[in-house]
Amino acid sequence: MSGLQEPSFEQLAVRAVEYATKRGADEAAATVRKGRSISVQYRDGDLELLREAQSSALSIFLFVDNRYSSHSTCDLRPTTLDGFIDHAIELTRLLGQDPCRRLADPKLYEGRPDDDLEIWDPAYQDLDPERRKALAREAEAVARANEGPIISATGSYTDQQSVMTRVHSNGFSGAQRGTQFWVGAEVSVRDAGERRPEDWHFAGSRRISMLPSPAEVGSQAAKRAVARMGQKKLSSGETRVLVDSRAAGRLVGALVGAMSGAALQQKRSFLLDRLGQRIASPLLTLIDDPLLPGGFGSRHFDSDGISSRRRRLIGEGVLEEYLLDVYYALKLGAEPTGGGTSNLVFSGGEHDVAGLAKEMGSGIYVTGILGGNTDGTTGDFSHGIVGFEVSGGSIKGPVGEMNITGTHADLWDRLIAVGNDPYPYSANRVPSLLFDSVAVSGA
Amino acid sequence: MGDPKYFEARFGVTNEQIRKVLSAALERGGGFSELFFQHARNTGVGLEDGVVNRAGSSVDLGVGVRVVVGDRTGYAFSEDLSLPAMLAAARTASGIASGGASREPGSLTPVRLPSHYDTDYDWSTVGVDRITPVLASIDELARRADPRVAKVQASFVGHQSTILIVTSDGRIVADEQPMTRLGLNVVMEQGGARQSNSHNLAARAGMDTYTSESVRNLVDVAIERTGVLFDAVRPPQGELPVVLAAGSSGILLHEAIGHGMEADFNRKGVSIFSDRIGRPVAQPFVSIVDDGTHQALRGSINVDDEGTPSERTLLVEEGVLRSYLHDRISAGHFEVSSTGSGRRESFRHIPLPRMRNTYMLPGPHTKEEVIANVKKGVYCISFTNGQVNIGAGDYTFYVKNGWLIEDGKLTAPLKDVNIIGNGPETLSRITMVGDDLEIDKGGWTCGKDGQGVPVSLGMPTCLVSSITVGGSA
Incomplete structure (x- = not known):
């Protein structure tokens, strides 16, 4: 990408790589990042917080006699930087050898896409400080004006701009810049006894013109908090569970985590030796799409410099591709496919939450996952949940202080419907997911 | 104790410059301004597949400038x-202030601190060659310990x-804060099945944390x-009776009461513990503290990140709710003294009321009595x-690890269970507390508003008569 604001950044990265190789590194890579972030927060009618952050950092990755280390610093003065790199090379020589540590084969740098990712908004430059305040103030004011016993409302606005450049000693050079704009609201309400249930809504976009209105965000947050009043605990049993798009990312994250090269090579993955096999219901098709316009994870290359491509990870329930970075691919004796995911996109889905609830009949509509974890080696999971009871195909009163427990193998096999409502405020655009027969513990 | 001249000696920041910056921060009439200088050096070393084959280092340097006007905060860093x-x-x-007379800072007086850890230690001078043998010994010990590894x-x-x-x-406070953590992940195979787990050891201390005994125990x-x-x-x-083992079960206190006692939530009236100070919340044999003064413990601090010396704060005294955890802003709001709980992840972050080392004081029962008391329940060991x-x-x-209790005996190991409860309800259901308080040495990090700070946990064996356990049908 051309037209970066900071041409000196690339020079800084090039210089660091050149210096490292001159001082004895066989190969080196460097990234330089610069970011600026501004936040404004209003609470109960008053400006509560103004925060501005400007950061720069250089990271260097060193390959010295089959030894590897990585280092970062925010002290970018050239004189300090040389000493920092010298020290880092010296440190690397004290480590054991690992022949799998090397930069990517330059063939993987080829074919880099140049699509406009639509992740940079030129309007950022001209944003007025008063507009930032107005957005946060409106989110808060609308939230607080909502009906219900509201104790406290907070409205916030944050934006950020980031620029990154990456250089490898074996021929890779790339840069990317992006902007993000976020508006949010958090609301606490007074419930029976001492309970003060809270809820929130945060919405973001890559372009400020795409940002949902602060009034809509504030109103959503308040309605959600009010809807939490009078929570009940249902009795334990096995039931259908509809996980809202806002909460489902946590479950998908555990599935994707088990596809990573590190987890596989270290035998800490319940998806080990499952490539090409059915691991989920045929309703699950999961795509990694780095070229999604305006996506929070959109990119032209990954952290190994591998050129981005759209890839199907799971196709109709069959595991089609692992996430192998250069290092773990070499360790596994496989071809690198790219270690991390960019934007996760699901296919299919005909219904929204109301439609899914109708299909579900009765069970629990989960709107939030509270803690819990997954054992990535076995796929066993157990999570706290908050949500609503569903009966007769419609959403009823709030429930909580309950757990869902099971194994990922069973859970994904029991996926019986996928929503048409991918969560738009994350790189993981997970829709609402309906599962059959999940163990729910409550009273 | 830390050296107040460190930033002058290394980076040329003089007291005169500091006064100029404090004045500039108050030029629009803010009530209070503060500078937080930090120079952080981090080294990480890792072993995988039998070789110490990775290391990393980072340097972080900067200053955070905060301006406070009542409950309002302006923040920027460089x-x-x-x-x-x-x-x-x-x-x-200074943009947070809306005008008014500018103010000059008072004269700068150094504050002397008690020492709860070795402030002469410096991890940045410890070479990687001293770490590699420790990691290699972990690998060797683990592989020798069990053929299933x-x-x-x-x-x-x-x-x-x-x-x-x-x-x-006018307060000027310096501190040197060492921190270390050593951990391992183990995967075992048995008859085609695989299991993994991890364990770690952390301290605000130096290399002497790692003796052959402590590494072997790890x-x-x-x-x-x-x-x-x-x-x-x-x-x-x-819903089942839950026995919490002595040690890291203090996670229950951290979640069920600790966060709710952080005074920022209470000054906003949004915690379930708001308006409960002075009221009974548990049996008289339940006392809970948040204590930053334990020697060399991970969550200990000589001073908080607002310059207030650390202390031992009683959250619950003999069953009665006593004090919130205050930072400077909430202390001003409630017109009390700060409890030295204003902590931040780094100079890039604003301080917030946070926990340090949170634990329950010993009670009247023995571990054996507590377990024998349960007909059917669970015993929780690691988290x-x-x-x-x-x-x-x-x-x-x-x-992560626990046991099923049947008829007062531990009968079968448990795994991967989430437990969910309500804080005040759980406190009121603590029916037995053991005499065996143990402070966990694990490397816990507490997250709040996107900021992580090191903390520790402790607990005597304890019985909660009923909490919801995530099991299978």
Whole structure:
């Protein structure tokens, strides 16, 4: 990408790589990042917080006699930087050898896409400080004006701009810049006894013109908090569970985590030796799409410099591709496919939450996952949940202080419907997911 | 004790410059301004597949400028310690104030601190060659301990943070904060099945944390807690009596009461513990403290990140709710003294009321009595993570190792169980407390508003008569 604001950044990265190789590194890579972030927060009618952050950092990755280390610093003065790199090379020589540590084969740098990712908004430059305040103030004011016993409302606005450049000693050079704009609201309400249930809504976009209105965000947050009043605990049993798009990312994250090269090579993955096999219901098709316009994870290359491509990870329930970075691919004796995911996109889905609830009949509509974890080696999971009871195909009163427990193998096999409502405020655009027969513990 | 001249000696930041920056921060009439200088050096080393084959280091340097007007905060930071860059950050932070007379800072008086850890230690001078043998010994010990061991990963972190806090009311405080953590992941294979687990040891101390005994114990615990998982079962689902083992079960306190006692939530009235000070919340044999003064413990601090000396704060005294955890803003709001709980992740972050080392004081019962008292329930030993909704009071924690209790005896190992309860309800259901308080030495990190700070946990054996356990049908 051309037209970066900071041409000196690339020079800084090039210089660091050149210096490292001159001082004895066989190969080196460097990234330089610069970011600026501004936040404004209003609470109960008053400006509560103004925060501005400007950061720069250089990271260097060193390959010295089959030894590897990585280092970062925010002290970018050239004189300090040389000493920092010298020290880092010296440190690397004290480590054991690992022949799998090397930069990517330059063939993987080829074919880099140049699509406009639509992740940079030129309007950022001209944003007025008063507009930032107005957005946060409106989110808060609308939230607080909502009906219900509201104790406290907070409205916030944050934006950020980031620029990154990456250089490898074996021929890779790339840069990317992006902007993000976020508006949010958090609301606490007074419930029976001492309970003060809270809820929130945060919405973001890559372009400020795409940002949902602060009034809509504030109103959503308040309605959600009010809807939490009078929570009940249902009795334990096995039931259908509809996980809202806002909460489902946590479950998908555990599935994707088990596809990573590190987890596989270290035998800490319940998806080990499952490539090409059915691991989920045929309703699950999961795509990694780095070229999604305006996506929070959109990119032209990954952290190994591998050129981005759209890839199907799971196709109709069959595991089609692992996430192998250069290092773990070499360790596994496989071809690198790219270690991390960019934007996760699901296919299919005909219904929204109301439609899914109708299909579900009765069970629990989960709107939030509270803690819990997954054992990535076995796929066993157990999570706290908050949500609503569903009966007769419609959403009823709030429930909580309950757990869902099971194994990922069973859970994904029991996926019986996928929503048409991918969560738009994350790189993981997970829709609402309906599962059959999940163990729910409550009273 | 830390050196108040460190930033002058290394980076040329003089007291005269500091006064100029504090003044600039107050030029629009803010009530209070503060500078938080930090120079942090971090080294990490890792072993995988039998070789110490990775290391990393990082350097972080900067100053955070905060301006406070009542409950309102302006904040900016600079990674450049030159005077023009610091003044620019100060003017940005001053934007929170809406006008009024500018003020001059008071004269700067150094504050002397008690020492709860070795402030002469410096991790940045410890070479990687001293770490590699420790990691290699972990690998060797683990592989020798059990033939089922298939994979071992070991990792080390040594962190040194030098801080200097200067406030417009004339306080100047320096501290040297060492921190270290050593941990391992183990994978075992048995008859085609695989299990994994991890364990770690952390301290605000130096290399002497790692004796041959402490390293051996670290490995032994990881091996034992992994091997037992091959026989582990899921408990029945629903509400059950829960016995918390002495040690890291303090995670219950951290989630069920600790966060809710952080005074920022209470000054906003959004915690389930708001308006409960002075009221009974538990049986008289329940006392809970948050204590930053334990020698060399991970969550200990000589001074908080606002310049207030650390202390031992009684949250619950003999069953009665006593004090919130205060930072400067909440102390002003409630017209009390700060409890030295204003902490931040780094100079890039604003301080917030946070926990340090949270634990329950010993009670009247023995561990054996507590377990014998349960007909059918669970005994929780190790944990991975927890979370809480402050206002509703619902909290959870995830149990990695435990046992089923049947007729007062531990009968079968448990695994991967989430437990969910309500904070005040759980406190009122603590029916027995053991005399065996144990402070956990694990490397816990507490997250709040996107900021992580090191904390510790402790607990005597304790019985909660009923909490919801995530089991299978």
